[in-house]
Amino acid sequence: MTVAVAHHDSPEGHAALRAGAELARRLGGDLAILHVLDDDLTGDVEAARLDAGGRVARAIEGLGEEIRHSVHVVAAGGDVAQALIDLSTESDAEMLVIGSRRRSPVGKLLMGSVVQRVVLDSPVPVLVVKP
Numbered sequence: 001m002t003v004a005v006a007h008h009d010s011p012e013g014h015a016a017l018r019a020g021a022e023l024a025r026r027l028g029g030d031l032a033i034l035h036v037l038d039d040d041l042t043g044d045v046e047a048a049r050l051d052a053g054g055r056v057a058r059a060i061e062g063l064g065e066e067i068r069h070s071v072h073v074v075a076a077g078g079d080v081a082q083a084l085i086d087l088s089t090e091s092d093a094e095m096l097v098i099g100s101r102r103r104s105p106v107g108k109l110l111m112g113s114v115v116q117r118v119v120l121d122s123p124v125p126v127l128v129v130k131p
Contacts, residue, residue: 001029004093006084006118008035009055011131012099019129020097021063031069032091033060036083049073081117088124097127 005020007013017033024031035052052073060069072087088096100115119126 001027001095002032002091002093003027003029004032004034004088004091004096004124006036006096006098007033007056007059008099009059010099012101012129014059014099015129015131016097016099017059018063019127021060021067021069023095023097023127024067024069029094031067032088032093033069033071034084034087034091035071035073036080036087037073037075081114081121084114084118085122088122093124095125095127096122097129100128100130102130 001024003020003024005016007017020033021031023029033056035056037048037052053071056071060067070091072091074083074087077083084096084098096118098115098118115128119128
């Protein structure tokens with residue numbers, strides 16, 4: 001079983017990574033770490049990919065024991081939710097773990113919610129965790 005994790009360098013992203021790694025360990029599966037780059041990159045995209053890969057590697061080291069994993073990095077192109085769904089499908093994930101922070105109903109209405117879109121549109125089960 002492959003467990004996909006939406007990684008972001010934030011408390012929510014680290015919580016998702018910990019939960020996904022634990023789930024993959026329990027199920028004897030692999031971890032597919034999905035890192036979506038900001039769509040407003042103004043510099044070298046390849047340098048941003050390498051930087052994201054380094055941050056993911058440091059986060060994985062912080063988990064303790066070894067876990068089989070792959071890292072998938074992509075630029076969002078303005079649609080983070082769709083990028084996460086596409087990456088989870090491409091990595092043959094059977095579950096997607098995503099971190100969430102609490103937002104007010106008005107905040108969700110005004111700004112939309114990546115988590116909500118992923119939960120509603122994902123073809124695989126989604127586990128939402130908080131830091």
